[in-house]
Amino acid sequence: MTRWGLIGASTIAKEWVIGAIRATGGEIGSVMSTNAERGKAYAAEHGIAKSVTTLDEIVNDPEVDAVYISTTNELHREQALAAAKAGKHILCEKPLAMSLDDARAMVQAAKDAGVVMATNHHLRNAATHRAMQEAIAVGRIGKPLSARVFHAVYLPPHLQGWRLDRPEAGGGVILDITVHDADTLRFVLGEDPVEAIAFSQAGGMGKAGLEDAVMGVLRFKSGLIAQFHDGFTTKFAETGFEVHGTEGSLIGRNVMTQRAIGTVTLRDASGEQELPLDHHNLYETALTAFHDAVAGKSKPNATGEDGVWSLATGLAVTEAARTGRTVGIEPGF
Incomplete structure (x- = not known):
């Protein structure tokens, strides 16, 4: 079972991704929001055990195997690089970043760390x-x-x-x-x-x-x-x-x-x-493929490289x- 942390208390996670993670056998243990009150309310609403306010807290949580990044686009690079450095698998919203250099750096960091990286092209x-x-x-x-x-x-x-x-x-x-x-x-x-x-x-x-x-x-x-x-x-x-x-x-x-x-x-x-x-x-469908990729069975349906292309x-x-x-x-x- 893949244990997830949500980077961003977002609408898309609320409406689509939280349910998909759980429906495909994943578990969500933590959500990060820089607004502590928003994070606590979001966690309570969605039955998530823990809310944190910093990137370090979520990527260095030993009970988190993978992160879903759904913050605004200019934040994706820093968050993905931190997750890769911490050995966490990454599902990132599109566009991956604001520049091609940043997007390529994210993909390379995941490769170097040996973690799965996918783009959420549904x-x-x-x-x-x-x-x-x-x-x-x-x-x-x-x-x-x-x-x-x-x-x-x-x-x-x-x-x-x-x-x-x-x-x-x-x-x-x-x-x-x-x-x-x-x-x-x-x-x-x-x-x-x-x-x-x-x-x-x-x-x-x-x-x-x-x-x-x-x-x-x-x-x-x-x-x-x-x-x-x-x-x-x-x-x-x-x-x-x-x-x-x-x-x-x-x-x-x-x-x-x-x-x-x-x-x-x-x-x-x-x-x-x-x-x-x-x-x-x-x-x-996307999360089933992602969980299989984490288990070493296949690759994500939309890879980091696909995100760079888009x-x-x-x-x-x-x-x-x-x-x-x-x-x-x-x-x-």
Whole structure:
């Protein structure tokens, strides 16, 4: 059994990850919050035995085997490096860091320490995206030529906060949502992006000049081009993920979501058919793989290196939107 410490008394842990850890055989023994009262209340609410206020206390706790980092983005590097140094396995929220150098340092520290490091990219765990990945891998749409991702949503008030008013914490829609698009595209297509071009928008939700919507295109190594639309401002849109190939198309609807829902339709010369899906909680799928990795049976579904790739793509999109130029994507391992 893996014993966990939570670095950050976060909403995502509350809504998704605490339940997934426990459902997959893990135990949560401690939570860290720099606000002592918040930490105590959070621990009491979620049945966690201990709350602490410092990083040292949680990473050096002998009763903690792994940490889940869900603080704001600018804090991830220091926390991951401390966890690795203490020999703790690491599940970190995306984006891994604010810079590629920091993200690479985190991955390297975990390797040097011999601990498991994973990025919490939940979407690659969805039955919909796994079905699409499998269909492409066995050639059901021929050679993939293009893709489209619709991931414009409405950011509810309880999640707005720093995402809209703290650029120094990595706020804005690109580092929050576009990184998920990048990871899901890499997973489904089985290849890496090489360049990006984009336009961002400030539609009235973002403060301090932060973008709250973005549209752009990624080009992949094979020449495939992928269009994406991400937003915090679209109250009535649906999400989707499409891949179009020489022999068919895959149409995913309501698939860019934390919930285990959505459909995938295959269209080809024989007509339309809906792919069979075995929906399961995305975070439980991720935590099952993580616990297996800790036990030496496999690797995480989304590794630290996957997190570096998605960050590299997000930073390239940010630069492309800022300059109006096409920007290369290179994780620089």
